Amino acid sequence: MHTAKMKAPRKPLRIQNTENFGYLFILPFFLVMIVFSLAPTLFTLWISFTKWNFFSDMTWVGLDNYIQVLKGKMFYKSLLNTLRIMLLALPACIIAALGIAYMLEVKFKKFARTFKAISFLPYVTTPVAVGVLFGLLFDYQTGFINIFMQKLGLAKDPVYWMANPNYVVMIVALIVFWKNLGYFMLLYFAGLKSVPQEMYEAADIDGANTWHKFWYVALPTIKPITVFIVVTSIIWGLQIFDEPALLVVGTDNNLSIASTLGGPEKSVYTLVSYVYEEGFILFRTGTASAVAYLMTIVIVLLAWVGFKLLNREGSGR
Amino acid sequence: MNTGGKSHFAAGLSFYTLIAVLTVVSLAPFYAMIVMGTYDSFQLFRFNGLPSDYILHNFATISKTEFPTFMKNSLVMSLSSVFFSLLASALCGYGFAKFRFKGNKMLYNLVLFTMMVPSQLSIVAYVYEMKLFHLNDSLVPSILPYVFAGFGVFWMTQYIKDIVPTEVLESARIDSAGEFRIFFSIVVPMITPAVITLGLLNFVWSWNSFFVPLVTINDSRLFTVPLGINSFNSLYYQDNGAKILALSIATMPVVLLYLIFSNRLQSGLTAGAVKA
Structure with a gap:
């Protein structure tokens, strides 16, 4: 003092x-x-405004790379592939995570801790292990899924999963779902803790059932968590690369990431696959840089749209 | 009343079933991986869910390959990422949390903004820059992204704001302790929990990282585990059993850390959503 x-x-x-x-x-x-x-x-x-292969002299080409990319097919194909994986996996994953987290939190609290720990394990697992593992599970000859289906009589002949472009997309979506379910649940658990107990009690007095309490009490309170999940999912979902690349290279012997990129009919060729192929396989760095910038613009735009849509819906209710 | 109880019971039962199914689905691939790693490759299609006695053969196969080197490289990369990212983000977080210098808020917002920018945006020039600095074909390019990751700074700034009382710093200053001594001998011991959590997160992220090592490391002696596993495809093309055992071993460090510190990791990963 x-x-x-x-x-x-x-x-x-x-x-x-x-x-x-x-x-x-x-x-x-x-x-x-x-x-x-x-x-x-x-x-x-x-x-992105030049022609260059890391070693040559740089040639200024202006907007040419952007024009070529936007005129070509690959940018739209890779964008649609990426969006398809996201749409197949993420909405279902978010809804499932929310539903399960809510049920565990309000009705089955004693299981919450254990289940939380178990379901989160896939999120921390090395993507390369996940890729190889799912590749093996869906293998034509030795895969557990085919053996299982044949034993149960669901399929007469083994299904050649990894050769079918649509199946590969579904398997990648399954990986994304499997990986993120526990993580999203964890976020919702954290959010549901912030719902004041008195609000549930007040709803009880008004005669609300579980569903009403979910819809009118819990959901509006944990809205920020939903916004966070949707916006971050858009941001990293559009950058997806490891899962598809490592799945399709997984069990194919003698093959490399470069030669299997995109899988059958390039159905899981994502935006980052495009950047990778142009930049580090074909050494067209100008094109790769233009794609990287276009991808970032798409990410920012979609994240912004997602944010705006969710916030508008909330103010309406 | 009676029917209500019955439907309640039915709902409970179906929910337990759902939880049971999800538990199996979450764990089954792990179990399959661990068990398949004990099989001879030619017996894999006879997989019946029980371990086989072939594990020692697979283990011998792996130890003859470069797999131990891959593990060592991954360990060096991940531990360096942890150390340097902790140092940079603790210092920076302390700077933002406890000093009201000009531009503090603006620079902090800039850091938050970088968290939203995809890392692939700079990758082409980043790889070239690494070539210029002769850092290509080293583990350095795979370590640096964790050092300049905005999340660490965000995490440390929030934690230091909440935990470290300014009065303690003031009284240390009155005792004329130097600013860096105050940081290392007063602040660091107070923020140990946040340091451990962030360290764990960085270890997991770095251990699992794939894209940056893929585009910067060509020399197979420097391969990290994810790249090395990929190279098993061409080297030991038939030996899926050994490969799966290698995967089980590669997954172990992260799973062990998770089992021991699951609460810390969970709180760290939800921090962005709950605090922001």
């Missing part, structure tokens, strides 16, 4: 100096970020 009073006249100056120490603390992070993230992001924008 006394010290503070004695030093009072000098205090403003000292504080001023201390506050500027903040720059020193944030410096290491910003140094790395500027050199290894911001600089290459801007340089990629530059590359």
